[in-house]
Amino acid sequence: MTALSFRMPWRFLRASVGRWSLTVIALACGVGLVCAIELVSGAVFQAFTEIVDTMAGRSALQVTGGEAGLFPEEIAAAVGAVPGVELAVPVVSAAAFTTDGSGEQLTVHGVDITNDAAVRVYEPASAAGPELEDPLVFLSQPDSVLLTREFAARRQIGVGDHIELDTPSGRRRFTVRGLLAPEGVARVQGGTLVVMDIAAAEAAFTRPGLVNRVDVVVRRDADLERVADALRAVVPGGLAVETPAQRKVDLHKVMQSTRTLLRAVALLGLLAAFLIAFSRLTTAFEARTTELAVLRAVGVRARRVWWELAKESLLVGAAGVALGIPLGIGTGRLLLPLIATATALSAKLVSTEATLTIRLPSLALAAGLGLLAVVLAAALPARRAAGVAVAEALRQRGIEQAGGRGGVPWALRALILIATVGAIALHAANGSVPWGLAASALAVIAAALAARPLLLVLERPLGLVLRLAGPSGRLAQATLLHNPRRSALAIAALGVGLGTVLWLSVIARSFEQSVIDVMPGVLRADLAASSAHIGAGYVEAPVDEALVSDLLRVPGVAAVVGEQAIDWRYAGGPIAINAFDPAYFTNPAFGHWPLIGPQHPELWEGVARGATVIVSENFARNLHARVGDRIDLDTPGGPLTVRIAGVTPDFLSPRGTIEMSRDLYVRYWDDRHVVRALVKVEAGMDPEQVRSAIGAALGRRYGLKVWSLGVLVDWFATQVRRAFRAVHILAGLILVVVLVGVGDGLAAGVVERTRELGMLRAIGASRRQLGGAVVLEALGLGALGLALAGITGLGLGVLWVRSTFPALLGWTVTLSVPVAALAGVALASFAVCLAAAYLPARRAARLDPAVALRSE
Secondary structure, three states: OOOOOOHHHHHHHHHOHHHHHHHHHHHHHHHHHHHHHHHHHHHHHHHHHHHHHHHHOOOOEEEEOOOOOOEEOOHHHHHHOOOOEEEEEEEEEEEEEEOOOOOOEEEEEEEOOOOHHHHHOOOOOOOOOOEEOOHHHHHHOOOEEEEEHHHHHHHOOOOOOEEEEEEOOEEEEEEEEEEEOOOHHHHHHHHOEEEEEHHHHHHHHOOOOEEOEEEEEEOOOOOHHHHHHHHHHHOOOOOEEEOHHHHHHHHHHHHHHHHHHHHHHHHHHHHHHHHHHHHHHHHHHHHOHHHHHHHHHOOOOHHHHHHHHHHHHHHHHHHHHHHHHHHHHHHHHHHHHHHHHHHHHHHOOOOOOOOOOOOHHHHHHHHHHHHHHHHHHHHHHHHHHHOOOHHHHHHOOOOOOOOOOOOHHHHHHHHHHHHHHHHHHHHHHHOOHHHHHHHHHHHHHHHHHOHHHHHHHOHHHHHHHHHOOOHHHHHHHHHHHHOHHHHHHHHHHHHHHHHHHHHHHHHHHHHHHHHHHHHHHHOOOOEEEEEOOEEEOOEEOOEEOHHHHHHHOOOOEEEEEEEEEEEEEEOOEEEEEEEEOOHHHHOHHHOOOOOOOOOOOOHHHHHHOOOEEEEEHHHHHHOOOOOOOEEEEEEOOEEEEEEEEEEEOOOOOOOOEEEEEHHHHHHHHOOOEEOEEEEEEOOOOOHHHHHHHHHHHHHHHHOEEEEEHHHHHHHHHHHHHHHOHHHHHHHHHHHHHHHHHHHHHHHHHHHHOHHHHHHHHHOOOOHHHHHHHHHHHHHHHHHHHHHHHHHHHHHHHHHHHHHHHHHHHOOOOOOOOOHHHHHHHHHHHHHHHHHHHHHHHHHHHOOOHHHHHOOO
């Protein structure tokens, strides 16, 4: 037998395959979690970056006015005159929606159709170009559009047919003048593309002469960075010059926080699987201590014995990986739409359909971590078993081996505790994300190591409770204390697994409750009218500001305020601009913002006339801003300098939000759209009647939804729940790991005590008493595991809500303990333990005394 041969380890495993099955399942779940998260994260990132690449076509640079900033089309001519620029293409990029009830979003791409070179920027070199029924008719009729063949076939639309779309200026009817082959830009979002001539697109989506993007094709012999620098010197300061590659880097930064959170959950699941594997390997190796000691006595070196045990562990790990990879792929397909939705919501991106691609690096990472977990789990038990002498093995037969020498285990616990406290203190002091993640990891390790001290501390009260159940309770107590290591490992698996579920529940509930508490202070009105369609993430599509004046003419409406919300860049990162009509700051009917800390003496008047602004609480924290500080913004209309007059809570952007007058916003961004209109009804009027009147008068024209503010806040809370929906599936997998772990530990205990249980049956113990002892042992483990889970989950929840979550994602949230989740975790704890105890209890109750007494 060679050192690399797996024949002997395979024989041992094959003889007891049933005993290893639960461990393999636990490892498979842990590997599957890691595999699913890695595959899904890559697929979601690829789906969003494909849109960036496809819409950019051959352009290497883009000049943009941000999300909603408009600028004169003539800037394209100045860009085209820069040395090194081959072609500068002015573009109107917007969104429109079908009106058939599906609300399907289409990307509008407005370019100069008469410029063949401009059109071919977005097509492959071999493309034949669009099929136009009559180019002259297309250009002469402002309702002309091109659709993709894929979309037209799906909707059964042909050339010459009409299509009705909701646009920012209202519902419009367009005529299909041609179809696009599924090449180049026509592949975007499954073919949901509308191509228009730039003049028609400006009339429908911006204003004549205004565009929101210039795509720049750079000459092949030109240096890209030099051309970009030259463009920045030519265009107004508020316009950004960026590459599609830089946009992908920015997108990766936005998505990285969500990816980090999901990876943390997956690794915690793998940690629970590690604890289960450690427990099973310890039990299995200790059961063979005598055989191994005999091998040592006949001359086999301890190192060789350790290696043979390690090879057994590798086979167990390989089996877990073999099951875990397919499980991860299947789980990934289930999680993909949920995580894609969560990413779109958190980053305010247009939803897209992602395709799960099997990537070898992701599979290799999951497999490697799974095998590493097994190797680490086997290292210490194998060393203990390989180092036991024959005499000691015979003397300690049936007794759990000592866990360590002297005070080494306790010194390790103290060291981890000190490191945890230190990491938490450093994280709280500097808000560093790495320190926060390190503190969380150390806290989980400390919780796992605290299982055995918890068992010792609660030994007496737990014994008093179990003794109330009679002989079965005393037997359960003896079993728990006879094998403290195995009991502690089961408690640790429960504490880590259920603690993770509770931790995620605390984060989700705190975020949801914070949104519910904050939004009524930001949006103060009786009704909110907005597009029925979602533009990006959770933000409604913009509509023309004419909606505000039209609403004022509806009977029963007393006052209306328009709101526009966009993403912008400030101080090297993304923020949000939230602009309201001046009346929102001065009209007492709308109330005032809830403010935090000091404020400017003439706060409301200053904000209304555009001299000052209000910033969100997370803006002040993330950018170290205070009341009175100056903010310098680069806008499409030139530099804008304002001062901070107050601080308020808001959730529009994770990095921070600037609340300003919409008059000031329109002056510098030249954007006359609103994302929402806030309506106050006349005194004595029923808001429901006014809501119905608005829907009847303007609903179809603008494609509106009109909600009360209570319904709107509930809708925002629903979006938070949608963003956290994937977490429930991950929590379910972790519960499976915990179930398997507890069941494995109980089953191992019954098998190990077969002879002892047979003796009890022989002296008169009933089947019911033996089965009841196993069930009570499981409930005892559940109670201790629940206590550890409560400490772990709530501790991590407080740490993340107060420090790590704001540092990682940017939002400031208020701690909210989910009482329902606490009750659910408690029920899950005992339900898992009872389910895990069923088969072991049944086996113990059915033992034949004669057979059990012959067992070795």
